[in-house]
Amino acid sequence: MKQKLLLFICIFIAISTTAVPLEAYFPFEIFTDNGSYSDGSGLNLYFNVSQVDTFEAEFTFYNDSLTRSSMSGIYFNFGSPEDVIGFTNGPGTSFETGATPGHLPACNNLEPPFDDAELYPAFGSASPRYGNGINPADPAEWLKVNLDISNTSNFSGLVDGLQNNEYRIGIHLIGLPDGSSEMAVSTPEPATIMLMGFGGLALARRKKK
Secondary structure: OHHHHHHHHHHHHHHHHHOOEEEEEEEEEEOOOOOOOOOOOOOOEEEEEEEEEOOEEEEEEEEOOOOOOEEEEEEEOOOOHHHEEEEEEOOOOOEEEEOOOOOOOOHHHOOOOOOOHHHOOEEEEOOOHHHHOEOOOOOOOEEEEEEEOOOOOOHHHHHHHHHOOOOOEEEEEEOOOOOOOEEEEEOOOOOOOOEEOHHHOEOOOOOOO
């Protein structure tokens, strides 16, 4: 009996220590200064990235803000347009491949620079851009994008790259109450939480408000 218990404990420790992340959460942080909302007041913009298999990742974008706004452009700085396996519009959203403008505006202000978006996957809301973008709503509006990441990394490497800013995603936010638009970029933070593979154990993520 003791031997079986010891064996179980050893297996538990081995699986726990080798568990890989199945999902991660990353907020967006505004880096432009075009209006009254450049400090991010009332804005909660983020995405989840989850593992579909070893070389496929699913990104889900949300706008859980208290301030009127619309996420109208999404720009990756990794992968290629050919890596897009598919994308799914959620309730209230209508996105197309390619974005207007073709580059993340003001991306030259970022350090390190945000690469030319035309080389990478990008998505833009269809006209009317505000109404078809990702807006604060109940039920939540969202966009899902599935990418083949085999030419870039595996899933664990993708999450590592997002955490150290090797890989980034930028967004164009329009329709703010003062009429301005702002740009934001994904950023790691201590609250980024992994959902670990063993036994469905998970830590609840904290969202910024």
